[in-house]
Amino acid sequence: MTLSKNGTITVLKPGPFTSIQDAGRYGYAEFGVPSSGFMDASTAGIANLLLGNHADAPCLEIFGGGVRLLVDTTCLMVAAGADGELGTSNRRFRTHQRFQLDAGDVLDIYPFRAGQWMYLALFGDFSVPTRFGSKSFYYPITPQSKLKSGDVLNFSCRTFAHSSSNSQLKPHNWSAKQEVEVYPGPELQILTESSQQALFQRPFTVSSTQNRMGIQLVERLENSLPEIYSSPVFPGTVQLTPSGTMIVLMRDAQVTGGYPRILQLTETSISLLAQKRPGETVTFSLLPSLQGS
Amino acid sequence: MKQEWRLFWINAYVLEISWEAGISQHTLLKMIAVKSSLEKGLGADLYDVRMGYHALAVHFRQPAGNRDWNKIIQELMENAQSDFPQSRKRWRIPVCYAPEVAKDLISIANLKGMTVEELVQEHSSAEYMLYFYGFLPGFMYLGGLSERLHVPRKAIPDPQIPSGSVAIGGMQTGIYPMNSPGGWHVIGKIPFSLFDPQTGRLPVFRSGDSICFMPIKKREFDIIVHDPVYSLTYDII
Numbered sequence A: 001m002t003l004s005k006n007g008t009i010t011v012l013k014p015g016p017f018t019s020i021q022d023a024g025r026y027g028y029a030e031f032g033v034p035s036s037g038f039m040d041a042s043t044a045g046i047a048n049l050l051l052g053n054h055a056d057a058p059c060l061e062i063f064g065g066g067v068r069l070l071v072d073t074t075c076l077m078v079a080a081g082a083d084g085e086l087g088t089s090n091r092r093f094r095t096h097q098r099f100q101l102d103a104g105d106v107l108d109i110y111p112f113r114a115g116q117w118m119y120l121a122l123f124g125d126f127s128v129p130t131r132f133g134s135k136s137f138y139y140p141i142t143p144q145s146k147l148k149s150g151d152v153l154n155f156s157c158r159t160f161a162h163s164s165s166n167s168q169l170k171p172h173n174w175s176a177k178q179e180v181e182v183y184p185g186p187e188l189q190i191l192t193e194s195s196q197q198a199l200f201q202r203p204f205t206v207s208s209t210q211n212r213m214g215i216q217l218v219e220r221l222e223n224s225l226p227e228i229y230s231s232p233v234f235p236g237t238v239q240l241t242p243s244g245t246m247i248v249l250m251r252d253a254q255v256t257g258g259y260p261r262i263l264q265l266t267e268t269s270i271s272l273l274a275q276k277r278p279g280e281t282v283t284f285s286l287l288p289s290l291q292g293s
Numbered sequence B: 001m002k003q004e005w006r007l008f009w010i011n012a013y014v015l016e017i018s019w020e021a022g023i024s025q026h027t028l029l030k031m032i033a034v035k036s037s038l039e040k041g042l043g044a045d046l047y048d049v050r051m052g053y054h055a056l057a058v059h060f061r062q063p064a065g066n067r068d069w070n071k072i073i074q075e076l077m078e079n080a081q082s083d084f085p086q087s088r089k090r091w092r093i094p095v096c097y098a099p100e101v102a103k104d105l106i107s108i109a110n111l112k113g114m115t116v117e118e119l120v121q122e123h124s125s126a127e128y129m130l131y132f133y134g135f136l137p138g139f140m141y142l143g144g145l146s147e148r149l150h151v152p153r154k155a156i157p158d159p160q161i162p163s164g165s166v167a168i169g170g171m172q173t174g175i176y177p178m179n180s181p182g183g184w185h186v187i188g189k190i191p192f193s194l195f196d197p198q199t200g201r202l203p204v205f206r207s208g209d210s211i212c213f214m215p216i217k218k219r220e221f222d223i224i225v226h227d228p229v230y231s232l233t234y235d236i237i
Helices: A040-051 A193-201 A267-275 B025-045 B067-083 B105-112 B116-124 B218-226
Strands: A006-014 A018-023 A061-065 A065-073 A074-081 A098-100 A106-110 A114-122 A124-126 A152-158 A181-184 A205-208 A215-219 A237-240 A246-249 A260-266 A281-286 B006-011 B013-017 B047-053 B055-060 B089-096 B127-133 B138-144 B158-161 B165-170 B171-175 B180-182 B185-189 B210-216 B232-237
Touching: A006 A098, A040 A061, A040 A114, A040 A267, A074 A152, A114 A124, A152 A205, A193 A281, A205 B013, A260 A267, A267 B025, B006 B047, B006 B067, B025 B047, B025 B055, B025 B067, B025 B127, B047 B127, B089 B218, B105 B185, B105 B232, B116 B185, B116 B210
Parallel strands: A181 A281, B089 B210
Antiparallel strands: A006 A065, A006 A152, A018 A061, A061 A114, A065 A106, A074 A098, A074 A114, A124 A152, A181 A260, A205 A215, A205 A281, A215 A246, A237 A246, A237 A260, B006 B013, B013 B055, B047 B055, B089 B185, B089 B232, B127 B138, B127 B210, B138 B171, B158 B180, B165 B171, B165 B185
């Protein structure tokens, strides 16, 4: 039997960008609604599974750390993703392991040592409104894009801990991996031979120009391509701008774009790239073509 | 006959169908017909079908590369052509073209060497076609702007364009569905919200619908602003 209790999390320090995210909002792109959802879906899924939640369940998504939360009810949680410390005044918790908070506990999530995004999964449900099939924060589909100091999140928490068969799940190793797997984009083949070679031969540096919509890369590619007529784009689409700068579209990206779409990251690679900090480098590894005929 | 479309897998879940590059009503109507047959035939297998000017992206819920899509799409095309024409709507949307609510109206009239009246006449006498939504939730890409009103986007975007602003940029016109930064020039304003996501209701306009702008006076604008009940009117085309 699982008991359910209602509780609240009060945001004492929101950090630079903390929001509720789930697997995203699908089916409304034709009205211009971005999918949103976890920046690092691989990690968020693991956090959820370690608790016995569905992998897609909403989590607190924390960028950078520096977050302080007050809970008023006993609840079970798992933190996963970025490498960082977390704990209460008298206890320390490790990522990827279940921990229990008690009523009145203040949880501190300290600035991360490595990685960018941490997921705090809750054994239960966040009671935030579902808009177009998802609880993911995205303004203006939801009233706010991120949490601010003083915000109160309601949740219902299941209290009966069961032994999870998922407890052996290993976090994906984003810190060691540099290779980002990509499919060719629709406009890749119109790039010059030398630009295509450069694309797959050299590393590219993640820039600090980034947010939930997209990540700009530092090194430019020689580009003589014209803009294209606005065409569908997705999270993971790599757009080549007229200046030769590449932008990797992320979860909150708009649904169409007018820049040539030269590559498409796999889902796993979107998660990997999300965790790379400005200054870290990645290389593109081209997957075999999916075009059958 | 040479096949006029091509298929391209973006990833294992997304199949793009594209036609000759360009902006054309002919292509748009074909795309709408294919989109609606895809949704009819494969609805449960799809998240959705998103559109650009000459490309449709079919987003499957599961990897779908193991079927002969060339053949399936070919058949859909043939049936889609016999299904067509389907009902499209012509909407009339009231717009107040007044400098008090449209900060770029006078500067654009000056730039174009027109009086404000001529500019309003030029903008409100055309019938626009909704190609697709993009840029922002509920933002319609409307084609059909008179060449006399083509204008480069602002070099530096406005940090905040108010919700309901009717604007022109490049060869297009559009309505900002919510407060947003934007690079287009604001020449009018509509007196109500076209898309309020908090209600959970989707916009009423569909790709292929026509949009006409009806000029209203500032006084009428104010009346509608204060009376939240306004029914948009349309006829079937």
